[in-house]
Amino acid sequence: MPNFISLVDLLPLIPELILFLTLVVAMLADLFVPSNRRNDVLVGISLGGIVLTMLAEMQLYGADYTGFYGTVVADNYSILLELVYLLIGLMTILLSRHYITENEMNFGEYYVLLLSALIGMMLMSSSLELLVIFIGLEIMSISSYILVGMKRKIPESGEAALKYLLLGAFSTGFLLYGISLLYGATGSTYLPDMLQQLRLGAVETPLALAGIALLTIGLSFKVAIVPFHMWTPDVYSGAPTPVTGFLSAAAKAAGFAIMIRILLVGIPLEQVEGWETILGWLAMLTMTIGNLVALQQQNVKRMLAYSSIAHAGYMMVAIAVGTTAAIGSVLFYVLAYAVVSTGAFGILTIRNRGRILETYEDLHGYARTNPMLALGMSLMMLSLIGLPLTGGFVGKLRIFGAALEADWILLTVVAVLNSALSVYYYLQVIACMYLKAGEETSTVVETPPRLASFGVGLTVFATLYLGIFPDDFLLLINESVRSLR
Amino acid sequence: MREYLPILIMILVGIGLAGVFTAISILFGPKLSTETKQTPFESGFLTQGTEGQRYDVKFFMTALVFLVFDVEVVFLYPWAVQIRELHWPGLIAALFFISVLVLGLVYDWKKGALEWE
Numbered sequence: 001m002p003n004f005i006s007l008v009d010l011l012p013l014i015p016e017l018i019l020f021l022t023l024v025v026a027m028l029a030d031l032f033v034p035s036n037r038r039n040d041v042l043v044g045i046s047l048g049g050i051v052l053t054m055l056a057e058m059q060l061y062g063a064d065y066t067g068f069y070g071t072v073v074a075d076n077y078s079i080l081l082e083l084v085y086l087l088i089g090l091m092t093i094l095l096s097r098h099y100i101t102e103n104e105m106n107f108g109e110y111y112v113l114l115l116s117a118l119i120g121m122m123l124m125s126s127s128l129e130l131l132v133i134f135i136g137l138e139i140m141s142i143s144s145y146i147l148v149g150m151k152r153k154i155p156e157s158g159e160a161a162l163k164y165l166l167l168g169a170f171s172t173g174f175l176l177y178g179i180s181l182l183y184g185a186t187g188s189t190y191l192p193d194m195l196q197q198l199r200l201g202a203v204e205t206p207l208a209l210a211g212i213a214l215l216t217i218g219l220s221f222k223v224a225i226v227p228f229h230m231w232t233p234d235v236y237s238g239a240p241t242p243v244t245g246f247l248s249a250a251a252k253a254a255g256f257a258i259m260i261r262i263l264l265v266g267i268p269l270e271q272v273e274g275w276e277t278i279l280g281w282l283a284m285l286t287m288t289i290g291n292l293v294a295l296q297q298q299n300v301k302r303m304l305a306y307s308s309i310a311h312a313g314y315m316m317v318a319i320a321v322g323t324t325a326a327i328g329s330v331l332f333y334v335l336a337y338a339v340v341s342t343g344a345f346g347i348l349t350i351r352n353r354g355r356i357l358e359t360y361e362d363l364h365g366y367a368r369t370n371p372m373l374a375l376g377m378s379l380m381m382l383s384l385i386g387l388p389l390t391g392g393f394v395g396k397l398r399i400f401g402a403a404l405e406a407d408w409i410l411l412t413v414v415a416v417l418n419s420a421l422s423v424y425y426y427l428q429v430i431a432c433m434y435l436k437a438g439e440e441t442s443t444v445v446e447t448p449p450r451l452a453s454f455g456v457g458l459t460v461f462a463t464l465y466l467g468i469f470p471d472d473f474l475l476l477i478n479e480s481v482r483s484l485r
Numbered sequence: 486m487r488e489y490l491p492i493l494i495m496i497l498v499g500i501g502l503a504g505v506f507t508a509i510s511i512l513f514g515p516k517l518s519t520e521t522k523q524t525p526f527e528s529g530f531l532t533q534g535t536e537g538q539r540y541d542v543k544f545f546m547t548a549l550v551f552l553v554f555d556v557e558v559v560f561l562y563p564w565a566v567q568i569r570e571l572h573w574p575g576l577i578a579a580l581f582f583i584s585v586l587v588l589g590l591v592y593d594w595k596k597g598a599l600e601w602e
Contacts, residue, residue, distance in 0.1 A: 006574075024588060031595040 009067035012074035015056045015082060016122050022049025023115040030108025038108060043097055043451070046111045050090050050118075057083050064483065071129035071190065076483040078126035080331070080476055081257045085125075087462075088250040088338050089118045094455030095346035096242040102351075105150045105240060113150075114246065117143035121254040125261070130179045130189040133258055137175070137222070140254060141168050144247055148239040160238025167221065167231040175218030181211030191266040203271050212267055212275075219263070223255035225316055226286040229309045236305035244301065245345030248308045249338035256315055256334050264322050265484050279320035280411050287313030287418040295425050298359050303425055304344060307384060310422060311337050317415055318399045321406045324481055329398035331477045336383070336391030336466050343459030344380040347373050350448045350456075363432040369446045372453070374433045376460045381426040383463050386419055391466030546598045557586050 010017065026045045033041045057079050065074045092114065100106050117140050124136025145168060149161025183189050185208035186197035202208050217228065224232040236244045269275050290310030297303035315337075318330035348357045350373060352366045367374035383390035386397075396419065403412045448456075466473060564571065564579050571578075593599055 027588065027592060031592065 009072075012060070012065040012067045012072050012126060014060065015053045015074075016119055016126075018053045018056055019049060019115055019119050019122070022046065022053070023112055023119070025049070026108070026115060027112050030112065039097065039101065039106065042108055042111045043093060046093050046115060047090065049115065050086050050093070054083060054086050054090075057086070070192075071132055072127050074126055076476075076480040077261075078122075078257075080480040081125045081253065081334075082122045084253055084335050084338060085118055085121045085250045088246065088253070088342050089114060091339075091342045091346065091455045091458055092242050092246040092250075094451045094458070095245065095342070095349055096240075097451045098449035099240065099242050099349040099452075100150075103151055103240065104153055107150065110147070110150060113143045113147050117147065117246070118250070121250060125254060125257040128191045128261075130182075130191065130194075130262070133262070134175065134179065137254075137258070138172070140251065141172070144243070144251060147243045147246075148235060150243070151240050154238075156238040157240065158238075160235045163231055163238075164235045171218050171221030171228070173218075174214050174221065178211045178213070178215030178218055181207055181214060185211055191262070195266055195268065199268050199271070203268055209272065212263075212269075212272070215262065216279075219255060219259045220282065223252055223259065223312050223315075224309050225282050225312055226289045226309065229286070229290070229312075232309055233302050233305040236308070237299060237301040241301065241345050241349045244305075245342045248304070248345065249341045252308065252312065252341075253334045253338050256319075256330060259319060260327055260330065261484070264319065264327060269322065276320055276322060279316065279322075280408065283313050283316035283320050284411060284414050285313075286310070286316055287415060291418050291421045294422070297425070300348060300360060300363065300429065301345075301358060303429075304341070304348075307422065307425075308341060310418065311341075311384070313418070314396065314399055314415060317403055317408075317411055320411065321403050321408055323402060323406050325405060326399070326402040327484070328474070328477045328481050329395070329402045331480065332466075332470070332473060333395035333399055335473065336395040336463070339459050339462040339466065340380050340383045340390075340392060343376065343456060343463065344384070346452065346456055346459065347377045347380070350452055353446070360428065360432045363429065364436040366433040368437070369444065370448060371445065373448055373456060376456050377433060378430045379460055379463060381429050383467070385423050385426050389464065389467045391463045391470075393467055394470045395466075543601060546593075550593055550598060553586060553589055557583070 022045060026042055026049070029041050029045055030038065060074045061076060061079050063074070064076070066072065093111065096110065096114075100110055120136045120139030120141070120143060122136070123139065124133045127133050127136065145161055145165045148164050149158050151157035179189060182194060185202050185205055186194045188194050188197065198208060203212075221228040221231075236248065239247065263269065287310050290306050290308075290313055294303050294306035294310060297306060311333075315330050315333055318326040318333070350370065351357065352362055352364075353369055355362050357363060357366075366377070379390065383392035386392045386395070396415075400412050400415060403415070560582065561579065564575060568575065
């Protein structure tokens with residue numbers, strides 16, 4: 001009698017299963033709860049489910065369960081990242097409630113799709129099998145295509161969704177080709193087996209090299225590395241703002257998570273001559289182009305989109321360096337950036353005197369109408385620059401430190417110069433909020449929506465905490481890097 | 486590569502056969518040109534309107550609902566054949582699969598995807 005699945009196999013998937021059940025309950029609630037209470041019920045269910053899932057993750061921490069013949073794992077690495085995604089998801093839901101009612105996209109599916117995108121991310125970072133990773137990636141991508149197009153009455157939103165769908169499908173093709181070529185070269189899609197075959201010399205065959213190249217391109221598309229970044233500005237500015245925050249934070253974190261797992265751990269890149277140089281060039285291009293184009297933007301959302309490309313470049317520096325210290329630093333950076341990005345896009349969801357925040361002019365006088373939010377936004381900008389006492393500072397410090405340690409002088413110099421370049425446009429946001437009064441000189445202080453202020457407060461707290469007491473997280477990150485195999 | 490030789494021969498024979506038949510019909514076939522023969526579809530319905538016509542979204546809804554149940558059959562058929570060998574784990578897996586589909590059906594139903602008018 002075949003025993004192809006036993007209950008023990010499900011142990012590492014408990015968090016995913018809890019979130020799946022939450023999704024089912026949310027979907028049924030959307031159908032059966034009367035419409036005047038629906039939104040609150042859905043927010044409650046989603047938040048409750050996410051918190052339960054986080055508790056389950058913490059219970060699993062350190063136990064290192066594996067299931068389904070080793071294809072699904074719950075090592076410390078995946079648990080840490082899954083906690084990051086869940087935290088971002090939690091903040092996004094807090095920041096969405098007012099936005100989706102104000103923008104005529106008050107569909108229950110919004111929460112259901114957010115949860116399913118989270119499940120996809122969790123699945124892809126807790127697997128060692130390329131095909132399972134691929135399925136997770138698709139669950140995440142397909143959910144986010146719909147989320148991007150959810151502002152149905154606004155043409156830009158549809159345009160963004162279509163662009164995202166087409167380019168996303170295109171990049172998925174690259175990824176799949178890469179996987180199939182690597183399968184041809186090594187006879188396996190299971191990362192440890194692949195690693196063994198590649199180490200034995202398969203890595204130098206043209207087939208494997210082409211596979212690695214295609215895989216790198218596919219992954220670069222997902223995290224928006226120049227020259228594969230073209231979709232980012234349009235998608236980020238057309239999508240509903242909380243979704244943009246979610247994509248730039250959680251989806252990017254998930255992309256880098258599998259990038260580390262596949263490129264740095266699963267493939268012996270040190271045996272391929274010149275590969276690190278290529279990754280280094282990609283990093284340099286990404287930082288520089290992201291920052292230079294961000295300088296010229298008039299739309300704050302587009303500026304943040306280019307800034308997110310630039311930050312992907314900083315993270316790419318660590319991927320090119322590839323040492324243990326670099327992996328740890330990129331994990332910290334991913335966490336710090338994700339929190340800040342959710343916060344910054346989250347604040348953009350809250351209107352200034354009834355105006356949706358899009359251009360720099362819309363921000364004029366924001367410090368008067370919403371003093372607390374303006375303060376929060378300033379903190380986010382300072383963290384994106386990388387000033388001390390914020391999470392961004394510690395992240396940059398560790399990435400640049402790791403690069404210097406491994407003798408990547410040129411790359412570090414370019415990265416530092418780029419950080420200096422970015423100061424201008426981040427400070428411009430702060431200047432617009434504090435120094436320009438705006439046309440009306442109204443001094444009425446607006447009260448932001450309660451849930452959203454709570455969400456923004458969480459991101460502010462997390463940014464400061466990461467900047468002032470980074471040690472706890474560095475310890476966790478060290479443990480999780482050690483659990484990588 | 487030798488073991489692929491039969492496939493190559495097969496492909497060549499296929500192309501050759503098609504070429505021979507086409508050549509025969511060009512050489513020996515009667516050539517009568519009538520008005521009906523000049524229409525895009527010689528047999529079948531007469532064409533109406535342009536090809537870029539918009540049609541109602543409810544056709545897509547029906548197609549999607551159909552797809553769900555079509556795929557269900559594709560998965561359930563092999564399970565039904567193997568049901569004795571797969572035993573309990575198979576039954577549980579199939580029940581899980583069906584319950585997810587039922588959820589989808591409930592969703593379609595409540596959202597009005599099954600109503601035609």
